[in-house]
Amino acid sequence: MPEQEQSDFSQNMAEAQGVENTPGVPIYGRRQQARKELDQIAQKDSDDLNMGELERDTQRAKELTQELLQIEQMLELMEISGEDLHLNQTMYNQLGLKINNQPIDLSQELRAGNILLPIKEQQELAKKEGLTQILIIPGQIKRQDLLKYFKGRKYQKNFNSNNLSFYKPAPKDLTKSEAIKNPKRPKQFYVILLSPQISCHTAHPETQWQSAKECTDILVKKQNTNPDLNLAGLTQEEYLLLDCLIYLKDNQKQHLEPKTWCWLLEEIVLENNRLARCLRADWGSGSSSVGMVSDDFSHSYFGFGARFAAVSRPR
Numbered sequence: 001m002p003e004q005e006q007s008d009f010s011q012n013m014a015e016a017q018g019v020e021n022t023p024g025v026p027i028y029g030r031r032q033q034a035r036k037e038l039d040q041i042a043q044k045d046s047d048d049l050n051m052g053e054l055e056r057d058t059q060r061a062k063e064l065t066q067e068l069l070q071i072e073q074m075l076e077l078m079e080i081s082g083e084d085l086h087l088n089q090t091m092y093n094q095l096g097l098k099i100n101n102q103p104i105d106l107s108q109e110l111r112a113g114n115i116l117l118p119i120k121e122q123q124e125l126a127k128k129e130g131l132t133q134i135l136i137i138p139g140q141i142k143r144q145d146l147l148k149y150f151k152g153r154k155y156q157k158n159f160n161s162n163n164l165s166f167y168k169p170a171p172k173d174l175t176k177s178e179a180i181k182n183p184k185r186p187k188q189f190y191v192i193l194l195s196p197q198i199s200c201h202t203a204h205p206e207t208q209w210q211s212a213k214e215c216t217d218i219l220v221k222k223q224n225t226n227p228d229l230n231l232a233g234l235t236q237e238e239y240l241l242l243d244c245l246i247y248l249k250d251n252q253k254q255h256l257e258p259k260t261w262c263w264l265l266e267e268i269v270l271e272n273n274r275l276a277r278c279l280r281a282d283w284g285s286g287s288s289s290v291g292m293v294s295d296d297f298s299h300s301y302f303g304f305g306a307r308f309a310a311v312s313r314p315r
Helices: 003-017 028-041 052-074 082-093 106-111 121-130 143-149 153-158 212-225 237-249
Strands: 131-140 165-167 189-194 261-271 274-284 289-296 303-307 309-313
Touching: 028 052, 082 106, 082 131, 082 153, 082 237, 121 189, 121 309, 143 237, 189 289, 212 261, 212 274, 212 303, 237 261, 237 274, 237 289
Parallel strands: 165 289, 261 303
Antiparallel strands: 131 189, 189 309, 261 274, 274 289
């Protein structure tokens, strides 16, 4: 991809993630704008204003205050049902996930306010996109440490898997993808909302047969339409944890993508200032393992597709 195209791509992705929000746009940006305008009004010297200006500022301050009250109501946090919490906790237990050598108690972390939750507004937008599955990600666990759990006996036994299969140049690319070089995810427990479908073609049929570039274009368009959704592609860690969660869900014991490949759109690799490759994943029935392949960013094939997630973000 030419340098100008790479620059345009980066700008589009930044705008899609709600950077420098403009009117009509993310609720967080509007709250910030309203607060700033209120501060500007408060800093004015009333002695320097005529009666008309003073009345206009007073009325505007009332309008901004009312708007901020409405925004705060919209920023109520999503609630995690006992069923979703139990499913995530079971997945953590089956993998044996630990922090500081201690088992993770998600109920305790939730009560302590340590899980970054989406707001209800974001959850409602996610539902309209079919993103109803709640997945809690331990963002404070580093990639190399989390991957160790997918090489252990618990993973093999509880998820009927022969560890993970990486095909060149995937192992090297996973050390230099954008998810590593320019991480965007919170470094704490956070929630993502996804489709629970086994196949990415069912979850997001608009991505069927599409290249990573085309899937990214679809993602950017969706996010620009609904900035408060905070839509993104998946990282390797998120995909692996989702695969485990879906395997346990309703005791269905099925892995993701048995007949399809899912682009992990956060695992893009840049070379010589161009978008070179992207990671994709599937379930290999022959090898009984999740496979990771790094492929050309513009390569399309009938089995390709992608998954999107609404990601909770700091407030």
